[in-house]
Amino acid sequence: MKTGQKMEKKKIKRTSQRNEMEITFDALSVNESFARVTAGAFVAPLDPTMEEISDIKTAVSEAVTNSVIHGYDDEFMKSNQIEGPGKIYMHCLIEEDVLHIEVRDTGKGIENIEQAMEPLYTSRPDMERSGMGFSFMEAFMDDLEVISKPGCGTVILMKKKMGVTSWIEQEE
Secondary structure (H helix, E strand, O other): OOOOOOOOOOOOOOOOOEEEEEEEEEOOOOHHHHHHHHHHHHOHHHOOOHHHHHHHHHHHHHHHHHHHHHHOOHHHHHHOOOOOOOEEEEEEEEEOOEEEEEEEEOOOOOOOHHHHOOOOOOOOHHHOOOOOHHHHHHHHOOEEEEEEEOOOEEEEEEEEEOOOOOHHHHHO
C-alpha cells in the first residue's frame, strides 16, 4: 500500500452462528467433570464471561449427577437386568447467541416431576443428597424443562442466552 492511500474497511457480513455436538458417555460419577468441561469448551466461540461458563458447567454437572445417582440406581439396574453402567446422552446446540443443552438418560425416570423439582427434595436421602439439583439448574440457566416417564428415562432441556447482563449487574 502506498503512503497516504486510504485503506478500505471490508464489510464483514455476519452469518448465523450455529454449531452442534452430541456425546454419549457412561453414567459414572467420574464422567460428570468430563461433561461439564465439554459444555464449557463448546460455548467458547461465543466468548462467554467466566460467570456464564461457571453457570453452564454447574447446570450440566447437576443434570449429569441426577442421571448417575437417580436414573441408574442399583435397584433399577438389577430389576432391568442391565449389566455395566447406563448411558448418558448430552446434546449441545448454539443458535446465534443461545445455548441449548439436552441431557438425557434411559434410566428409571421420575414419577413426580413437580415434587422432584422442589428445593431440598431428594429421592435418595440415604446418600445425603441436598435436593438442590433442579433448583441450581433453574437458577443458572434461563430456561429449564424436565420430561420424564417412569421406566423410560428423563430428558433435561436447558437454555441460556449468552452475553446478557444480569439484573444485579445492571443495578450497580
